[in-house]
Amino acid sequence: MTSYSNKWKKKKLSNMIITAVLLVAGLLMVAPFIYMISVSLERTANLIPPFPPRIIPEDLSSFNYMLAFESGEIITAYLNSFITTSGGVILGVITSLLGGYAFSKGNFKGKKVIFVIVLSTMMIPFQTRLIPMHRMFYNFGLTNTYWAIILPRMLDGFGILLCKQFFDQLPNSLREAAQIDGGTELNIFRRVFLPLTGPITATLVILSFMACWNDFLWPLIALTKNSLQTIPVYMSSFATQDSNGYLAGLTMATATLSILPIVLVFLALQKYIIESIALSGIKGE
Amino acid sequence: MQPTMKTISSKNHKKMKEQSYVWYLFLLPALIGIILFMVYPVLESFRLSFFSSNGVKETFVGISNYTQLILKEEVFWKAIFNTFYMAIFQVAIAVPLGFVIATLINNLPHFKDLFKVLFFIPYITSLVAASMVFMYLFHPEMGPINYLLESIGLPGINWLSDPLSAKWAVIILGIWNWMGFVIVICIANLQTIPAQLYEAAEIDGANSFQKFAYITTPKMMPTFSFLLIMGFIRTLQRFGETYTIGGLEGSPMRSLYTIVGFIYDRGFNGTEYGLASAAAYILFMIIMVVTLINMKLSKMNV
Numbered sequence: 001m002t003s004y005s006n007k008w009k010k011k012k013l014s015n016m017i018i019t020a021v022l023l024v025a026g027l028l029m030v031a032p033f034i035y036m037i038s039v040s041l042e043r044t045a046n047l048i049p050p051f052p053p054r055i056i057p058e059d060l061s062s063f064n065y066m067l068a069f070e071s072g073e074i075i076t077a078y079l080n081s082f083i084t085t086s087g088g089v090i091l092g093v094i095t096s097l098l099g100g101y102a103f104s105k106g107n108f109k110g111k112k113v114i115f116v117i118v119l120s121t122m123m124i125p126f127q128t129r130l131i132p133m134h135r136m137f138y139n140f141g142l143t144n145t146y147w148a149i150i151l152p153r154m155l156d157g158f159g160i161l162l163c164k165q166f167f168d169q170l171p172n173s174l175r176e177a178a179q180i181d182g183g184t185e186l187n188i189f190r191r192v193f194l195p196l197t198g199p200i201t202a203t204l205v206i207l208s209f210m211a212c213w214n215d216f217l218w219p220l221i222a223l224t225k226n227s228l229q230t231i232p233v234y235m236s237s238f239a240t241q242d243s244n245g246y247l248a249g250l251t252m253a254t255a256t257l258s259i260l261p262i263v264l265v266f267l268a269l270q271k272y273i274i275e276s277i278a279l280s281g282i283k284g285e
Numbered sequence: 286m287q288p289t290m291k292t293i294s295s296k297n298h299k300k301m302k303e304q305s306y307v308w309y310l311f312l313l314p315a316l317i318g319i320i321l322f323m324v325y326p327v328l329e330s331f332r333l334s335f336f337s338s339n340g341v342k343e344t345f346v347g348i349s350n351y352t353q354l355i356l357k358e359e360v361f362w363k364a365i366f367n368t369f370y371m372a373i374f375q376v377a378i379a380v381p382l383g384f385v386i387a388t389l390i391n392n393l394p395h396f397k398d399l400f401k402v403l404f405f406i407p408y409i410t411s412l413v414a415a416s417m418v419f420m421y422l423f424h425p426e427m428g429p430i431n432y433l434l435e436s437i438g439l440p441g442i443n444w445l446s447d448p449l450s451a452k453w454a455v456i457i458l459g460i461w462n463w464m465g466f467v468i469v470i471c472i473a474n475l476q477t478i479p480a481q482l483y484e485a486a487e488i489d490g491a492n493s494f495q496k497f498a499y500i501t502t503p504k505m506m507p508t509f510s511f512l513l514i515m516g517f518i519r520t521l522q523r524f525g526e527t528y529t530i531g532g533l534e535g536s537p538m539r540s541l542y543t544i545v546g547f548i549y550d551r552g553f554n555g556t557e558y559g560l561a562s563a564a565a566y567i568l569f570m571i572i573m574v575v576t577l578i579n580m581k582l583s584k585m586n587v
Contacts, residue, residue: 015394022400032418050427053428095314095315095318102311125572126522127569128565132329135558216525217525217549252418266409279473
């Protein structure tokens, strides 16, 4: 009896130690965010970055945020990111749902071959396609338009794979019942299957939102006009202008604003986002 | 009775056949995407790699783009070295460390979700934005990292102005950004290990180290292999953070010049489309080979 309670006590103690260690490590992970926010709220941070570093600003003010908004460039960048991200997400989700459904429930010539091609698209790095993609969009006069960012999202091999696996889990009897009632394939998809796709659609939206919002290389190449910069491209051009490090306050305010939307989305949906990522890792094997 | 059955089934068969065309309609957006944004660019890039091209004038040059890269372009080799250096250390540190943290979190009775969130937030942050913050964190005189080092009696480091420490700054940024992914994937897969295995081992008198070494680790081998592959694919394509911190030339002294940095620099800054396409194909080959090696190694271990 005593040895049992001793063991239990020992376990409790070790849990406390582990929790404390993880808490320190976890705080280290969020420390850059804390530093970023605290410097952004320091009025005098543009003359001298606060030193020694402190968490609570001495001269608390929203001055740097006013400065960040002053030129209006960041609002344009928000708008550009918002349009290209939502367009890309919608296009990618539609393509993946329809494609995944066809590969799961369809019966047609070339199914296996096309599916292998879809899977192999995941292996080819984007940079291999970069130059021809740019020349193609340039020749069609589509560089420096939102289409350049939105249209390539029509290709999402991983999204198609996730959707195929999702539809594979739904019983074929659903289709057969609807077929006897004489429904066309399109109607069967729309009436029977589409209402069931809530969870997989949410996963696709989350994964594709994160990919689109943070995408850097392609928008950097395809959108060269300042008025069309997305948030990451705007941030990067901002960083190269400020390489002397004398505008810490403004830089941190801009950085805070640039990650705010995705952090808010994450905090609101953290459970689903973490589940989606975990799913992508388990399926990815 | 029999004839009617036959007519029905043949009628159904005909209907099925007609309807098989409908599936191509479902696939249409995906097919357009594959042809326009995958098949065409991959082939065109391959063709371009044998040409000298500035986008207007093109001349066939055979394999001389490849030989130039391999034999004459020292900066290309530098880019390959830098990319691999940062990739290997980032993956070699983030995977084991993330796995240990995942195991610790997974065994806790409370706060699992809180810790997952804490470690995962960096992963959702854009690397470009994070680079800007880290440039200040690594500031030699006014940065918190050197302040911390000096306050425990260690010398400060000229992080971003010295070639070696600049690479390590990027590696640290990469680990910070990517480890949350490792942790979440590890926890998800740890939870798929059946509890009976541990119970049976306990009955046989195994201690927690033995359980970790003989049950957890072997069961996690496919996960490690997946993480190595994902990690190398990600880090071999490194660009956003090195470009933000080191600019077009990957300063200081091209220590942050990566393969993708080379492709961007020569392809879009120098409009050497043929040479950049050849470099892109070499990157493709490298990623393929690294992925295949990882797959082979993990098969041998299992």
